[in-house]
Amino acid sequence: MMSKTKIFLGFIDKTAVYMFTLTNLNGMTAEVTNFGATIISITVPDSKGKFEDVVLGCDKLENYLSQKSYFGATIGRFSNRIEDSKFEVDGIEYKLAKNDGENHLHGGTKGFDKVVWQAELLNEKSSESLELSYLSKDGEEGYPGNLTVKVKYTLTEENQLKIDYYAICDKDTVVNLTNHSYFNLSGQDSGNILKHKVMINANEFTVNDKNSIPTGEIRTVKGTPMDFTKLTEIGKNISSSYEQITFGKGYDHNWVLDISGKSPEKAAEVYDEETGRVMEVFTTKPGIQFYSGNFLDGSEIGKGGVHYEKRSGLCLETQYFPNSIKHKHFPSPILRAGEEYEHTTIYKFSTRI
Numbered sequence: 639m640m641s642k643t644k645i646f647l648g649f650i651d652k653t654a655v656y657m658f659t660l661t662n663l664n665g666m667t668a669e670v671t672n673f674g675a676t677i678i679s680i681t682v683p684d685s686k687g688k689f690e691d692v693v694l695g696c697d698k699l700e701n702y703l704s705q706k707s708y709f710g711a712t713i714g715r716f717s718n719r720i721e722d723s724k725f726e727v728d729g730i731e732y733k734l735a736k737n738d739g740e741n742h743l744h745g746g747t748k749g750f751d752k753v754v755w756q757a758e759l760l761n762e763k764s765s766e767s768l769e770l771s772y773l774s775k776d777g778e779e780g781y782p783g784n785l786t787v788k789v790k791y792t793l794t795e796e797n798q799l800k801i802d803y804y805a806i807c808d809k810d811t812v813v814n815l816t817n818h819s820y821f822n823l824s825g826q827d828s829g830n831i832l833k834h835k836v837m838i839n840a841n842e843f844t845v846n847d848k849n850s851i852p853t854g855e856i857r858t859v860k861g862t863p864m865d866f867t868k869l870t871e872i873g874k875n876i877s878s879s880y881e882q883i884t885f886g887k888g889y890d891h892n893w894v895l896d897i898s899g900k901s902p903e904k905a906a907e908v909y910d911e912e913t914g915r916v917m918e919v920f921t922t923k924p925g926i927q928f929y930s931g932n933f934l935d936g937s938e939i940g941k942g943g944v945h946y947e948k949r950s951g952l953c954l955e956t957q958y959f960p961n962s963i964k965h966k967h968f969p970s971p972i973l974r975a976g977e978e979y980e981h982t983t984i985y986k987f988s989t990r991i
């Protein structure tokens with residue numbers, strides 16, 4: 639049955655935190671909490687109809703508070719890195735929290751992943767939705783303007799988890815929202831993702847320096863280990879001596895998507911031969927960060943007590959390019975006062991033998 643449930647988890651910052659479960663007619667479920675607007679679990683069938691949870695996450699609210707890997711979380715105000723933790727809009731400089739050496743990562747020391755959002759279950763005819771909203775105050779983590787942000791999760795009957803992002807600000811600012819779910823299509827506790835195959839709809843990627851900051855160079859993937867124009871096993875080139883791979887300790891880069899940005903178009907696909915599970919990613923955003931879980935080291939304790947080891951999940955974070963505020967030829971992440979930021983990303987699940 640199509641249904642929604644709400645379970646109280648505890649209080650954080652004096653605000654109630656819940657877990658919401660969306661279920662569709664096929665039995666697919668998505669659990670989301672208003673702490674960090676975080677996806678806790680997604681269960682989908684394999685080619686034999688067996689359901690498994692395919693995202694990494696935690697059992698307890700306190701583990702979500704302490705985890706440093708951004709499991710399932712909404713990232714903001716700015717996903718990924720801003721060099722030197724500062725930026726300018728029209729000659730005015732803003733200084734941001736430094737939380738990655740000299741650089742700013744994933745919104746700062748207390749980004750959108752560590753705050754409590756307001757939640758509302760929506761009654762829509764043919765799908766199950768949860769809308770989460772948050773007011774990021776002027777100056778929070780150094781960003782200008784009071785930003786109202788909304789993230790709506792919708793579970794459809796086509797086994798899609800659709801995420802609609804919305805933001806509006808009273809001053810000129812930068813916005814780059816994404817979701818940081820780690821997927822493992824064999825199941826969240828099944829080991830590494832090196833045998834998963836990935837396709838990314840991109841002929842180019844943004845080149846990083848050794849601190850994972852885009853230098854401004856856009857390079858063709860052709861003839862490099864960054865070529866995912868066809869479904870390719872992640873493990874195939876992950877130990878290559880190609881400088882970009884050594885800088886990232888694996889894949890941790892932004893690809894320049896070959897899509898128009900007008901309505902959600904296919905950006906990536908993941909295929910797990912073992913279970914037949916397929917995940918397609920559709921988006922309106924210009925870039926996608928493919929991160930192969932290189933920094934997981936067994937220290938994070940996940941669902942069912944599993945220790946998430948290196949590469950036990952992969953992220954496909956749709957976004958404006960990292961550091962895009964520093965490079966004029968990258969799509970601009972500036973949101974002018976009163977303008978509306980709207981983006982959609984869809985994770986669609988199916989099977990193939």
Ligand code: GLA
Binds near residue numbers: 706718890929933
């Ligand atoms: C992103 C970054 C990575 C890392 C992970 C979380 O994908 O690009 O470098 O910070 O998030 O650990």
